[in-house]
Amino acid sequence: MSLNVTKHDIGAEIVSILTKGMYPDPRDALREYVQNGVDAGAKNIDIKIRVNSVVVEDDGHGMDEKTLRNAVRLGISDKNPQIDVGFRGIGIYSAFHLCDQLHIYSKSTKKEEVSGLLIFNFKLMRDVIDQQREERAKGKITGEQLVDLQSLLQKHTELKALRPEEFNKFGTRVEMIGLESNFFKSLSKFEDIAEYLRQVVPLHFNPDKFKWAKIIEDKIFELSKKHDIEFNLINLTLQVNTQIEKLYRPYTDEIFKESDNGEPLEPLFKEVKSGGEFFGVAWGSLNSARKKISDKKLRGFLITKQGFAIGDRSHIVKYFSRNTYFDRYIGEIIVLNQNLLPNAARTDFETSPLRSLFYEALSEVASYYNDEANKHQEFTLADEQLDDAINGLKESQANISYYTENTEKLLDILIEVRRTYDLINGRLDRKAIRSERVKDGEKVVKFAKELEKDIQRIIDQHRKKKAKRTESLEKESIKKIKKLPKVEHKEPEKQPENLLELLESLDIELSEQLKVVMEIIDEKYIQAIASNKADYLSLLMDLKRNIEERISGE
Amino acid sequence: MGEFQDNPSKKIIRTKWCKPLIKFIHEHLRYKFIYMGLPGIQALDLCEWIDYIDHVIAFQCRDYPNPSSTSQPRKRVDELENKLRELERTRKLVSFSVYDGYIEEVVLRGRDTNGNSFGQNDVVTIYNLDFCNGITSPLEVMDDKGNVQKYYKSQAIRKLLEMQRDIASSSRTKKFIMFLTINSRFWDKEADDFVTTAESRVLEDYFSKVNKLKNPEKKVRLLKSYVFETIRGYFTHCDFTPEFLPVINYKGTGGEWLLHFVIIGALSRGISGAPRIQKAEDFLSQSFLGIKNGIIFPFKFTNSTFPETDGGIDAVEIFCNSHCYKNVWLDQGGRK
Numbered sequence: 001m002s003l004n005v006t007k008h009d010i011g012a013e014i015v016s017i018l019t020k021g022m023y024p025d026p027r028d029a030l031r032e033y034v035q036n037g038v039d040a041g042a043k044n045i046d047i048k049i050r051v052n053s054v055v056v057e058d059d060g061h062g063m064d065e066k067t068l069r070n071a072v073r074l075g076i077s078d079k080n081p082q083i084d085v086g087f088r089g090i091g092i093y094s095a096f097h098l099c100d101q102l103h104i105y106s107k108s109t110k111k112e113e114v115s116g117l118l119i120f121n122f123k124l125m126r127d128v129i130d131q132q133r134e135e136r137a138k139g140k141i142t143g144e145q146l147v148d149l150q151s152l153l154q155k156h157t158e159l160k161a162l163r164p165e166e167f168n169k170f171g172t173r174v175e176m177i178g179l180e181s182n183f184f185k186s187l188s189k190f191e192d193i194a195e196y197l198r199q200v201v202p203l204h205f206n207p208d209k210f211k212w213a214k215i216i217e218d219k220i221f222e223l224s225k226k227h228d229i230e231f232n233l234i235n236l237t238l239q240v241n242t243q244i245e246k247l248y249r250p251y252t253d254e255i256f257k258e259s260d261n262g263e264p265l266e267p268l269f270k271e272v273k274s275g276g277e278f279f280g281v282a283w284g285s286l287n288s289a290r291k292k293i294s295d296k297k298l299r300g301f302l303i304t305k306q307g308f309a310i311g312d313r314s315h316i317v318k319y320f321s322r323n324t325y326f327d328r329y330i331g332e333i334i335v336l337n338q339n340l341l342p343n344a345a346r347t348d349f350e351t352s353p354l355r356s357l358f359y360e361a362l363s364e365v366a367s368y369y370n371d372e373a374n375k376h377q378e379f380t381l382a383d384e385q386l387d388d389a390i391n392g393l394k395e396s397q398a399n400i401s402y403y404t405e406n407t408e409k410l411l412d413i414l415i416e417v418r419r420t421y422d423l424i425n426g427r428l429d430r431k432a433i434r435s436e437r438v439k440d441g442e443k444v445v446k447f448a449k450e451l452e453k454d455i456q457r458i459i460d461q462h463r464k465k466k467a468k469r470t471e472s473l474e475k476e477s478i479k480k481i482k483k484l485p486k487v488e489h490k491e492p493e494k495q496p497e498n499l500l501e502l503l504e505s506l507d508i509e510l511s512e513q514l515k516v517v518m519e520i521i522d523e524k525y526i527q528a529i530a531s532n533k534a535d536y537l538s539l540l541m542d543l544k545r546n547i548e549e550r551i552s553g554e
Numbered sequence: 555m556g557e558f559q560d561n562p563s564k565k566i567i568r569t570k571w572c573k574p575l576i577k578f579i580h581e582h583l584r585y586k587f588i589y590m591g592l593p594g595i596q597a598l599d600l601c602e603w604i605d606y607i608d609h610v611i612a613f614q615c616r617d618y619p620n621p622s623s624t625s626q627p628r629k630r631v632d633e634l635e636n637k638l639r640e641l642e643r644t645r646k647l648v649s650f651s652v653y654d655g656y657i658e659e660v661v662l663r664g665r666d667t668n669g670n671s672f673g674q675n676d677v678v679t680i681y682n683l684d685f686c687n688g689i690t691s692p693l694e695v696m697d698d699k700g701n702v703q704k705y706y707k708s709q710a711i712r713k714l715l716e717m718q719r720d721i722a723s724s725s726r727t728k729k730f731i732m733f734l735t736i737n738s739r740f741w742d743k744e745a746d747d748f749v750t751t752a753e754s755r756v757l758e759d760y761f762s763k764v765n766k767l768k769n770p771e772k773k774v775r776l777l778k779s780y781v782f783e784t785i786r787g788y789f790t791h792c793d794f795t796p797e798f799l800p801v802i803n804y805k806g807t808g809g810e811w812l813l814h815f816v817i818i819g820a821l822s823r824g825i826s827g828a829p830r831i832q833k834a835e836d837f838l839s840q841s842f843l844g845i846k847n848g849i850i851f852p853f854k855f856t857n858s859t860f861p862e863t864d865g866g867i868d869a870v871e872i873f874c875n876s877h878c879y880k881n882v883w884l885d886q887g888g889r890k
Contacts, residue, residue, distance in 0.1 A: 050652060051668055052632045053639060105643065167643060175639065178632075188670060241651040242611055242673050 008144075012152035013129050015074060019096040022344050026098055026183045027196045030056065032091035033174045034201050035308060038234060040172060047197070048239040049187045054099070057173040062108040065161070068116045071104065072157050074149065090344075096122050100178025105167040115162040123178065125156045190240040197238060198250040199297075202307015204233045206248035212267050213251075216283050219269055220334055223281045229336045233307060251285075251330055255295050262289025264330070265376070270368050272333060274361035277354070279340060282365050284331030290377055292327040300326045301369075305335040311347045319359070319366040325373035326366075333362065379434040382427050386437055389420045389444045397451055400458065405534045407462050414455045421448035495537060498522055502540050506547055563804040563845040567814055568602050570850055571802065572733055575816065575869045576680060580606040582883065583679070583727055590674070590714070591682030591733070592657060595633045599682055600641070607680065610638060610650035613657040616667065621656070624667055628654060657683060658710035662695045674717045677726040681714065686737040686812060708784050715792040719821075728794070728821035729883065735814050736781065737806070748780040756834045757783065763860060770811065771855040774803060774842075781815060782837055790827040794819040797832055797878035800865040803842040803853050818873060820882045831878045840865040 023029060030047060033056040037045045040060025048055040063071065071092050095102050100123035107115040128147055135141045167173065179187075187193050197203070205213030217233070224231035236247045256262040264285040272279040284301060293299040300317060303310040316333070320326040340358055341350045349355045396413045403409035424444045427433045433441045496502035499522035500515060510518060526543070530536035580587070586608035593600040593612050600610060614634040615621035631654045638650040653666040660666045685707055692704040711734075718728065749761065757779060764775045778801055789796035799816040806812040822828045841862040844853030850867050866872045873879050 048642075048649060050635055050639075050650075051654060051670065052628075052635045055639070055642075165644060169645065173643060175643075177636075239649055239651075241653075241670055242675055244649065244675070 007148045007150040010149045012125070012147040012149050013133070014149055015093055015096060015152070016126070016129050018074075018090060019093050022090065023094045024345075025196075026186050027193065029094040029098055029176070030054070030187075030193075030197065031200050031308065032094040034058075034197075034234075034236070035091060036174075037172065038202060038232060038306070038308075041232075042171065042234060043232075044235045044237075046237045046239070049184075049193065050241070051184060052177065052179055054176040054179065054187065055173060057171065059169075059171040061110075062113075062171050063104075063106040063116070064108040064110050064113045065116055065159075067108070068104070068106055068118050069159055071118055072120075072153055072159075074153070093120075095176045097126070098180050098183040099123075099176035101176075103175040103177060105162070105173040105175070107167060107170050109170050115164065115167040117160040117162050117167070119158040119160070121156040121158075125152055128152060128156075188240065190238070190243045190245070193240060194238055194245065194247055195250070195297075197236065197247055199302070199312075200309040201236060201247075202233050202304070203236055203247055203249045206252065209248070209252040209254065210264070211253055212264060212285055216267055219267075219283065220281060223271070224336050227278055227336060229338065231306070231334075231336065250298055255293060255298060255330065256285075256287050256289070258294040259287050260289040260291040262287040262291060264288070267331070268369065268372055270365050272335070272358070272361045272365050274357050274364065277357055277361075278337060279358050279361055280334045280336040282331060282333045282369075284329040284369050284372075286373055286376055287328045287330075288376075288380075290328065290380060293330055298330055300329055301331045301333050303333045303335060305340070305342055308342075308346065310335070310342050310349065315348070316362065316366070319362050320370055321366070325370045328373055329369060331369070333365065378432045382433040382441075383437060385423060385427070386433070386440050386444060389424055389448075390440070392420055393417065393444065393447050393451060400451075400455060402532055402534070404458060405462075405537070407459055410455055410459050410462075414452060414459070417448050417451045417455065421445060421452065424448070496540050496544065497537075499526060499540065499543075502544050502547075506544065506551070561805075561807050562848065564806070565598075566845050566848055566850060567802060567804070568599055571814075571869050572599075572816070573602060575731060575799075575818075575873065576603050576606050578870045578873070579679070579729070579731055579818075583729060585726065587679035588676055588726070589680045589682065590678040591680070592684045593634065593638075593682065595630050595637065597634065597637050597641070600638075603680070604641065604646050608648040609676070610641075610647060611674065611678070612638065612650060612652045613655065613660055613666075614652060615656050616654065628668075658685065658693060658705075658707045659695075661710040661713050662693060662705050674714075674721070677721050677724045677728055677730070678714075678718060679726065679730045681730065681732040681734075683711065683732065684735045686735055686806070686810070708781075708788075711785060712788040712791070715788050715794060715819075719792040719794070728819075730819050732817040732819065733814065734781070734785070734817065735812055736777070737810050737812055748784065749776060752779075752783065754783075754834070756838070760835075760838050767855075767858065767860060771858055771860070774811070774813065774855075775838075775860065777813060778842075779838055781813070782834065785815075785817060786830065786832075786834075789817070789819055790824075790830055793821055793823045793828045795822040795828040795831055795878055795882050797873065797876045798837050799869055799872055800840050800843050800867075802845065802850070804845045816869065818878070820878070822882050831881060832876065836863075839863050843867060 023032070034045055034047070037056065037058030037060050040058060040062065042058035042060035045056065045058045048057075074090060074093065092102075092104075100121070102120040102122060104118040104120075105115065106118075107113070129152075132141060132146055136143075136146075205217055207213040220231060238245055238247055251264075253264060256264045265288050267283045267285040270282045270284075272282055282301065287293055297313070300313040300320075300323075302313050303316060317323055317326050335358075337354070337358070340352075340354050342348070343350050349358065396417050399413055400410065403413070421444075424433075424441050428438065428441050428445065496505050499518050500510075503510060503518065526539055527536055530539055576587075587606055588609040588611065589600065589603070589607045590611040591599075592614065593610070595614065597612075600607065612634060614631045616623070616626040616628050617630055620626045631652060635652045638647065638652065641647040642650060653660045653670065653672060655667040660672050663672075665671045692706050694702050695705055696702050711732075718730070721728075752758075752761070760779055761776075764772055764779075767775065782798060786796050786798070797818045799818070802814040804812055804814065839862055841864055842853040842855075843850050843865075845851075852864055852867065854862075866875075
């Protein structure tokens with residue numbers, strides 16, 4: 001048996017319940033009216049916020065009388081869910097709790113259409129609902145006596161034809177008049193409202209402040225064209241009192257600079273597809289500085305559908321496994337698939353097999369961006385290590401000749417050269433050096449190997465010399481020991497480091513004045529002719545021998 | 555005290571004195587203007603000059619008896635907003651903003667009764683200032699650190715001029731016109747202080763003549779000199795050379811005698827502020843204008859002994875003959 005459903009079966013309060021639930025943030029109303037403008041093909045939208053009114057005006061194709069009349073409908077929409085952003089037939093009521101009256105002026109681009117005005121008296125509607133709620137609580141009326149939705153709308157909406165001088169511009173102008181005081185408070189700060197709109201509305205990228213703006217826009221348009229999907233961006237001007245500004249998407253080079261002086265790397269694009277289904281395109285620009293993007297609100301990727309945000313950025317971190325790389329990107333997942341529909345609150349997509357497939361595709365996209373960030377991390381680290389290695393090896397090479405006589409120092413240099421070799425050779429084996437710098441890596445490895453050989457050779461020569469000297473000394477010593485009546489323990493000869501030490505080692509006593517004179521002679525005449533420290537030490541030794549000979553000769 | 559209603563004299567000033575000047579300046583600058591001021595809830599001035607205006611920054615106080623209190627309904631502010639929104643919707647204006655409160659309170663406090671911060675981000679070409687309200691002067695204003703500072707009402711003009719000077723980039727030229735209506739009753743304290751502290755020889759001569767006069771002439775002439783000296787100081791301090799046109803002395807709604815000043819300003823940087831081209835003695839000896847039977851005429855005080863010169867009754871002609879126009883306005887380009 002079919003039920004006889006009448007208008008009395010849908011109560012007036014439904015509009016209040018629905019709008020409260022669907023638009024928890026009063027600013028959502030702005031997004032809803034902007035959406036309508038976008039669906040009407042607008043290129044330019046102005047939002048003007050004053051103490052007692054908010055105006056959202058677009059230059060779209062406007063509404064003819066029939067469309068304007070049908071705009072009153074709740075939950076019934078002529079729009080196409082596959083093409084239009086708004087399609088549930090409720091967005092027009094998003095300001096239900098926010099203003100006393102909603103005036104919608106519209107002029108259609110259709111020929112011979114007059115301008116029209118649709119008025120919603122939300123305050124009177126709310127008063128009726130509040131009053132009957134009060135009366136019900138007091139038991140004064142029963143459910144049967146409640147006002148139905150149709151009667152409420154019938155009584156408090158009005159449609160008027162306008163004279164040309166009253167509204168004569170193609171497009172639609174929405175005026176929210178008599179603002180609820182909290183609504184105005186939430187809109188009165190320009191930066192707050194601009195920040196919200198920059199995140200949720202399909203704005204252009206700022207070509208003056210973000211170096212990849214054009215490349216990204218062009219790529220999105222190219223792909224949407226390739227897949228025959230309409231994709232639009234709008235010019236939006238926001239006015240709050242005297243402050244007027246054209247808004248762009250929030251991405252700027254400056255945001256990257258704030259993170260350890262980084263810059264946005266050339267954006268990486270990735271088509272989002274899975275199981276033969278095309279979902280859209282992702283773009284992501286990585287911070288060159290291998291650091292998080294400093295502005296928390298812009299870190300990572302944001303899903304958008306027809307330019308409007310779906311949820312916030314934190315929503316998809318889980319697909320990136322962890323925050324580390326996600327936080328170094330600024331990017332978007334631009335959904336172009338017409339069958340993937342957002343839920344009513346625009347926090348996610350409606351549950352469907354397609355949605356599951358989309359998130360599968362998103363996992364792949366996330367893993368691509370993770371890999372790319374990891375590669376960048378590895379490659380930039382490799383770049384730094386290569387640069388350090390080249391400088392380090394050059395320094396080692398210079399030090400070899402300086403420390404020719406110092407085996408201990410040479411061993412230190414050898415250890416450092418081998419460490420450098422292992423580091424760069426390991427990177428070459430793991431292919432952890434960007435292709436452009438592989439040759440540099442190979443050069444470093446070759447250089448390190450040659451240096452290692454040189455040092456080793458010098459050290460070996462030292463060892464041999466030392467061994468030979470030790471052998472001859474031993475033989476001489478044995479001879480001396482045999483000659484001597486008793487064995488005297490002698491301290492090994494200490495290498496004098498300067499002229500004073502040399503004289504001291506010969507037990508020559510000098511007055512303080514003579515010490516000064518000797519220091520000058522040392523600096524001006526001995527050190528001056530030495531080509532390096534080893535040469536200097538050798539000169540000192542020659543001098544010592546000469547003095548000893550002269551003294552013993554006397 | 556309620557809103558100053560439109561009256562026949564005001565209408566004449568609006569249509570016969572101000573409008574031709576605005577039209578002339580519009581032809582000189584060749585763009586539409588930003589208007590800042592008090593259009594009143596009917597926005598009569600604005601509607602009269604609408605052909606030359608595209609942006610409006612308006613001030614409107616709430617209902618009496620406490621027009622700048624949040625406890626008072628803001629019906630009048632909303633009415634003005636509705637009126638301006640209608641002008642915007644019908645494409646007569648590009649945009650507007652409305653501040654809730656007295657202009658001097660909003661400007662000096664930096665925010666309106668509703669808590670909105672006051673700002674200016676482009677060059678204003680028409681100031682329409684009306685200081686006929688009942689706010690006592692000096693006005694107490696709390697600064698950002700919570701300290702209470704005292705300001706004369708006229709200092710609001712100085713702040714507006716500083717904001718105008720500080721506009722960094724604009725497609726609009728820093729040439730403008732300021733209409734200033736005052737009621738002598740509310741300026742007594744400021745003018746009295748001025749008379750006792752003024753030091754110039756010209757003013758001393760002027761005061762010696764004025765002091766021999768009887769009220770109301772004496773009071774009006776003292777006020778005229780106060781406004782000239784003070785406002786001229788603000789203009790030049792902010793690098794604007796001012797030109798004062800003859801003052802209209804007329805009876806407003808409620809029988810109050812009001813003075814209507816026109817000051818035309820142009821950016822003109824000198825070593826220490828803008829040059830003062832107009833001579834004080836010329837302006838102070840200029841006869842007042844009055845309005846009778848829809849006509850502007852040279853106003854004479856009854857039995858006056860003050861030596862006056864006739865300044866003319868055609869605002870555009872007077873301005874075009876001024877040294878300021880010839881030496882500053884024309885030098886900076888524009889229609890000759």
